[in-house]
Amino acid sequence: MGNIPDLKKLALRDTAFADLMNQRIYNILIVASRYDSFILEDDGRVDEQIFNEYNSLSLSSPPRFTQVSTKEEALEMLGRRNFELIICMPNMDHRDIFAVASDIKSAYPAIPIVVLSPFSKEVSRRVATADMSAIDYVFSWLGNTELLLAIIKLLEDKMNAPADTETAGVQIILLVEDSVRFYSSTLTHLYKFVLEQSLEFSKEALNEHQRHLRMRGRPKILLARNYEEAVATFERYKEHILGIVSDMSINNGGEKDPYAGLK
Template structure:
């Protein structure tokens, strides 16, 4: 397995200029003056978004514009183009769903997302009006990292087709039907994806190359039921890095308490070595996950962040490469390609065959955006 010391300067780096072409530049946030006050209470929301972007070394953050009534919102929409509209309940002038319908009638190209304070609000409004005009509903708990996750997730959905086809960018599918839980999980996942992607970049590449390489980070695609998840899986099967799923959600039109198990079992039958993760609040599902087999994390865990980080490092290739024998005993580890190359001549054939059969080399290289090299090693 010969590494290429000039890979960062080769022609493959050029495609990164074209990745993540779509960016959210302007967001309209429509709320009551009271909700706007609450959102700004911990500091200007725009500044908090900027700090989130800077903290993760992301590109230029979008501009956030407030509107305090439906009338003001439509005036803003007429004055300039927006990429995304977020709205909270309790609007002056009309209810939030009527506003959403009118928005879609006049500006059908702009996605409309709802921000609720809690799940009780969702249930109350959902009983009164269907969500046909709503792109997605989130639970706002006062943290700007949710807005960053909303923005990045929408950008991923817009960019995924081009980025996978042209640069073989990896995809993580998350299946979760609860706004409460995906509103909590998405910020965590994006934080770890960005941090881990940056952590495995070779020291030899320059800052410009680092910025370009960050555009090749894995995309996150969200599904809310079994059918949506399978549609995404079939569409992006060659590029799927992992599937994270809840256990209980709709399958074949009805809620199924084991839909997540059925989904991962089917996916496992098609890609046996794909790392899979069940995220559930029901501890009994830990044993079910082991039968697939898949990893399990309890969503109510006090160290949820640490466990998700551990999954990225241990199972998705973002940590050091740990060379093991077939009995799982560790014999060596390497933190980068050069260390791997130095170790190879002295490693037992049994270890090499063990990792090759489990696709470990390819997965580790994919985490480092060495896509062509990784795919050449797949059995």
């Protein structure tokens, strides 16, 4: 127990809150079939839902969403406007969503691409065996906007972790899980808890500067999907690790290791 830090002594080094979370996601391109676009609209405009989520948690600058239906429309839109994130959804006129995402990534390698797909054995098999190097993340999509919020914050945390840990000593929560279904669910709940607790914590601030500092300086959540990625992330941020949430059985060297979580 001697290696566990006293949480009461953990504090952000004073810094201008403008220096934290410098890289943000402002514009998101959704590539979805007309049917999926209709479902998104029928459930309520996705940008309005995300705005409400941001507003309820006192988060600033909610992203704007642009929807297209084909790979060709996506490439045309990407040539005209700047986007920080591309989300691809299934059922795109019977096209292979993973192939579409790979083609878009080839044209715009610097933009993160996330694939949202209903959970199935076929998706799990594809993620486990296919070359997924062109796709940053795959998530199990059940139509919940809470997952979209978690995806946005996960990518922002990944982009800002190097600078924010160095600048202000921001803490890191490391999630180690290789199941698409389980990390999709866990991240949703984990972000909800961290954001709500950060909001409560910020209310204790003495002034506006400290309130913004505490919200922007909340613990960041990073996801590792195999043993090697987990070790590399831990070694990079070991001075800033607040906690690790790990599955016991995860991929290690391309194979399932039933005790990798203990290592």
